[in-house]
Amino acid sequence: MNKMGEQMNVEQLFHKSWFRPTSLSTIAMILYLPVGICLFVIRVFILLQFFLMALLLPPSKMRQKCLQVMAAVLGMTVSAEGDPGPCRGRVFVANHITRLDHLAIHVVTSALKPALGAVPYYLLQPLALTASSLDNQTQESIEASEASFVVFPEGETTNGDVGMLAFSAVEIPNGINLQPVAIKVSRHWFNTSSVTGGLLNELLIFLFLPNTHFSLRFLPVEVVDNEGLWKQRTQSAIAQELHLTATKLNASDKAEYTKKLFFRPPSLASMARAVQQQLSPQILSPEVILAALQQTGSAEGALEYLRQNRPSSLGTAGIPAASTFSKNATQRMMSFQERKRLMIASARQRYIEKHELQITA
Incomplete structure (x- = not known):
């Protein structure tokens, strides 16, 4: 089991900016810029077709294949290792690197992420979201559900390079089949995430760059028997798979770090x-x-x-x-x-x- 990293500084878990300031990447970025702009314009129109496909096609293996192809055209390629098994009534628990992680898991497993706020019903399926929440469901209702869930207990994204935040943002009922998912993300010239950007920034980068690759590793299924123990056990299992440090830092520490990073005292x-x-x-x-x-x-x-x-x-x-x-x-x-x-x-x-x-x- 991976040792809990208590001495790691919070700034080590996050990138301060999107762009990697190296001379080679800057030259390559300048040369790629015209191609990236053209690619971005084309993908904006393809994005509408992806939206309609996700909205209209019923859940099936054919839908998953179509979504994977369309996602690759839009710049998101996904590779999966391990056995996700029968996904019905299962909760996938993953580390969090980008705000589109749930889409990468969705095109492989059809799992839906619980929406954090009020989202129009016609946007839920195309965005791989569900209005249901794990907080108000029982073991029986989740097991009887046709859909599966994907959750990110870290509560915030990290750079995925050195460590993971503590699992504290999600509660899962006892007795539920839980499958850890280890996520790695790689892309050209840009960092995987940044404390300075939001969902719109990530979407623009996805459509601009030639490719963002998600590598998913499905770990053995566990059964939630104790709410306090499954969090530490699952965090350690994912961290060990990714060769990361399982820290005790949480989303509140990231919020404090961001506040200090951008706070400018008045003169x-x-x-x-x-x-x-x-x-x-x-x-x-x-x-x-x-x-x-x-x-x-x-x-x-x-x-x-x-x-x-x-x-x-x-x-x-x-x-x-x-x-x-x-x-x-x-x-x-x-x-x-x-x-x-x-x-x-x-x-x-x-x-x-x-x-x-x-x-x-």
């Missing part, structure tokens, strides 16, 4: 402008606002601090704020100098923000 200048807008019409010097931001660390904290300790008429170092005006010529000149300093400091902060400069105090 000091933008927070200063936000604070000044909240304090309007009174204008404070940038030094006062920046000092409050550096002391509190956030726009909300700086705003609260300035409201509690708001300078009544003075800016930094005893200089009158720009909003005050005096009949005294000296004070008017000081007010002018303060406004000038305010404009220069604001322009400086906008320049720093625009060019993303790192300026230390």
